[in-house]
């Protein structure tokens with residue numbers, strides 16, 4: 001089978017499509033024919049060495065496909081089932097192995113490419129809006145990169161929970177997409193000389209000087225200071241990523257001076273801790289897709305031999321919604 005492998009950390013060109021033996025499922029695993037693979041920022045961090053991983057490294061964590069073989073003890077899937085996953089190493093491949101913990105049943109009526117696009121960013125948007133800071137009708141949230149993969153899903157889930165959502169984006173096309181997803185106000189942070197100084201002023205002018213209850217910040221280095229200064233007293237900054245770079249070490253005294261703020265750095269695995277939690281989140285997401293209440297935007301798809309272009313586009317801020325690889 002074909003698989004995308006990195007032998008040493010580097011640029012998008014470090015990814016190579018290789019022929020490797022098709023793996024055999026253990027007794028508690030299924031072998032899946034992959035229909036579509038999701039591209040995520042974490043893949044670029046692992047490829048480039050921002051998150052060090054042992055080399056050679058088979059890339060990819062997410063996808064959807066059809067069960068081809070089942071191990072002797074498997075009771076969570078049968079041959080022919082449509083399944084999706086969000087945390088299986090080596091997912092940029094024609095076949096992957098899944099255990100019960102990684103395997104989500106894709107319900108009828110949900111296309112496999114949409115399922116692949118939904119899993120990792122959707123589960124993230126779900127845990128951020130329902131658990132990290134559970135949003136309700138009294139809340140205003142600031143979501144950075146509002147036209148990104150997480151951004152579009154998080155905006156829709158937050159609005160569905162009754163919250164008001166303000167987003168940031170860098171282009172007018174992204175602004176239109178973010179408004180379509182339900183943002184009440186969209187801030188063009190690309191037009192600021194200093195995001196740290198100008199973002200809080202823009203947010204306060206939209207909130208009668210109050211600031212927001214929560215900032216969901218996946219941009220990191222360039223936005224962190226502005227995010228903190230955009231909060232209400234006792235507000236929460238959920239720093240869930242660093243698409244612009246990682247946030248440097250931080251003096252905790254700043255939280256007191258800023259207004260007794262909370263900062264958390266959540267990670268998806270800790271919010272998928274039990275089988276119940278995993279099925280609750282997945283069922284809500286698939287249910288919302290099936291009922292037409294959650295739109296999963298697939299911005300672009302690439303074949304395996306153009307995976308480098310997919311990573312370059314994501315890192316170069318040229319994507320909207322989800323980027324998908326088709327084996």
Ligand SMILES: NC(=O)c1ccc[n+]([C@@H]2O[C@H](COP(=O)([O-])OP(=O)(O)OC[C@H]3O[C@@H](n4cnc5c(N)ncnc54)[C@H](OP(=O)(O)O)[C@@H]3O)[C@@H](O)[C@H]2O)c1
Nearest residue numbers: 041124145148149150169170218240241242243244267268
């Ligand atoms: N903690 C978790 O559980 C978890 C799970 C999933 C994803 N994440 C994180 O969430 C963030 C968003 O992930 P995503 O896959 O949905 O990506 P994305 O938002 O689709 O793409 C990243 C966006 O960040 C913005 N950005 C601002 N400055 C940037 C820069 N210097 N370089 C590149 N992009 C920049 C761009 O939007 P504009 O052009 O509009 O600024 C860009 O489109 C990433 O940091 C990712 O690591 C975390």
